[in-house]
Amino acid sequence: MSCETMIGSIVALLDGELAGAEREALDRHLAGCAACRRELADVRRTRDLVDRSLAALGAGVGRTSFEQLWARARDGETDGRARAPAGPRRPGRVARRRILWAGAGGLALAASLALMLVGVPREPGIEPGPAPATKASEVVARAPAAPSGPKPAAPVVVAAKPALATERVAPGEVRDDDADLDDDVEPVELAADEAAVVANEIDPPRELLERPDLFLNYPIVRKLDELQHLESVLADSPDPAADAGGAG
Amino acid sequence: MLRVKEGDREAFRALFEKHSGSVARFAAGFVGGAARADELMQDVFLQVYRARERYEPKAKFSTWLYTIAHNLCLNEVRRHDHRSRVDLASEDEDAPAWEPSDPQALEGEGYSAQRELEGRVAELIARLPEAQRTALVLSRVEELRYQQIGEILSCSEQAVKSLIFRATQSLKAGLKGYLEDGR
Numbered sequence: 001m002s003c004e005t006m007i008g009s010i011v012a013l014l015d016g017e018l019a020g021a022e023r024e025a026l027d028r029h030l031a032g033c034a035a036c037r038r039e040l041a042d043v044r045r046t047r048d049l050v051d052r053s054l055a056a057l058g059a060g061v062g063r064t065s066f067e068q069l070w071a072r073a074r075d076g077e078t079d080g081r082a083r084a085p086a087g088p089r090r091p092g093r094v095a096r097r098r099i100l101w102a103g104a105g106g107l108a109l110a111a112s113l114a115l116m117l118v119g120v121p122r123e124p125g126i127e128p129g130p131a132p133a134t135k136a137s138e139v140v141a142r143a144p145a146a147p148s149g150p151k152p153a154a155p156v157v158v159a160a161k162p163a164l165a166t167e168r169v170a171p172g173e174v175r176d177d178d179a180d181l182d183d184d185v186e187p188v189e190l191a192a193d194e195a196a197v198v199a200n201e202i203d204p205p206r207e208l209l210e211r212p213d214l215f216l217n218y219p220i221v222r223k224l225d226e227l228q229h230l231e232s233v234l235a236d237s238p239d240p241a242a243d244a245g246g247a248g
Numbered sequence: 249m250l251r252v253k254e255g256d257r258e259a260f261r262a263l264f265e266k267h268s269g270s271v272a273r274f275a276a277g278f279v280g281g282a283a284r285a286d287e288l289m290q291d292v293f294l295q296v297y298r299a300r301e302r303y304e305p306k307a308k309f310s311t312w313l314y315t316i317a318h319n320l321c322l323n324e325v326r327r328h329d330h331r332s333r334v335d336l337a338s339e340d341e342d343a344p345a346w347e348p349s350d351p352q353a354l355e356g357e358g359y360s361a362q363r364e365l366e367g368r369v370a371e372l373i374a375r376l377p378e379a380q381r382t383a384l385v386l387s388r389v390e391e392l393r394y395q396q397i398g399e400i401l402s403c404s405e406q407a408v409k410s411l412i413f414r415a416t417q418s419l420k421a422g423l424k425g426y427l428e429d430g431r
Contacts, residue, residue, distance in 0.1 A: 070261075
């Protein structure tokens with residue numbers, strides 16, 4: 001087993017998540033690899049520091065009484081500001097967006113009808129065409145074509161992609177979330193960006209997390225592995241000065 | 249929780265008293281401070297209360313609870329652009345690793361040096377990508393198993409293992425100076 005393979009399991013070992021053959025393989029490797037034993041020691045010290053820091057952060061919390069919480073819960077239900085407990089649920093973010101654009105489509109239809117009634121002249125040779133191509137993530141309400149009969153065409157509304165799908169939040173961008181709590185509290189998933197993943201600025205995509213053989217090839221790990229392997233090789237190499245002293 | 253669903257106030261109190269501290273500590277670890285943690289914890293339990301009629305016992309209550317806490321904390325940091333407020337060091341790979349201001353004081357564990365080190369670690373945790381931060385904090389603060397963390401993050405145990413590994417490697421790299429001094 002190579003160091004590259006073993007290093008990925010060292011944290012799981014400390015978390016008690018390794019068992020059976022995997023645990024035995026790591027134990028055997030550690031018995032014979034000074035570099036990985038140093039890695040284990042460094043990871044252990046890092047985790048101790050993390051535990052102390054998190055304990056310090058959490059030391060000042062937990063001052064809310066149940067009565068305070070209950071008062072907020074009852075206020076939210078009695079004055080109806082936060083939500084309507086009875087009746088239809090408030091639509092989620094995607095549904096609200098669809099409603100908004102459906103409303104915009106209705107306005108466009110009304111505007112077109114008004115133009116038709118007023119009889120706005122058209123330039124000869126210019127036919128009403130489809131709306132410009134839009135990005136898949138955008139929602140458009142297309143104005144109906146010039147009606148040739150008594151019934152106007154219904155507006156075409158392209159629904160927005162669900163908020164969970166690959167919607168990128170740019171660095172520094174603050175999302176315009178509703179201040180009140182939504183029933184469908186769902187975070188937006190970030191689009192994968194290889195450079196940012198390599199720099200560990202964002203999480204790797206899920207498919208990569210499920211493939212440790214690929215995951216461990218990302219430079220952040222490879223550099224550490226190479227450094228430790230080099231240290232191990234140097235530590236095990238014979239002393240060149242001792243060899244030179246014995247040369248004839 | 250099923251009793252809360254039926255409107256049992258005392259059952260809700262029991263849940264609050266059992267889990268509020270853990271949720272608040274998770275929030276503090278995730279957003280990097282205690283100031284907002286209590287409010288976030290309240291928001292989590294308010295959400296639990298408001299969603300009580302839709303609760304179904306498909307998994308452990310704590311899994312559902314931490315899923316809500318995770319999402320609310322994510323919204324919190326994204327709303328306030330949390331990362332931009334942390335005094336980030338350069339992301340340049342060639343930048344020197346952090347060195348403690350007084351290594352001997354750290355070895356002797358003087359109070360202010362200890363606070364400096366804890367602050368540095370908190371800063372590094374705040375810089376972690378979100379899923380890694382969640383997995384790490386749940387693992388260290390609440391000592392949740394990888395399987396449960398995976399249920400909260402909607403990923404496999406293998407993915408959780410990878411997330412925690414990557415988070416640990418990032419933190420280790422950020423504390424390189426301190427770790428080397430201690431060898």
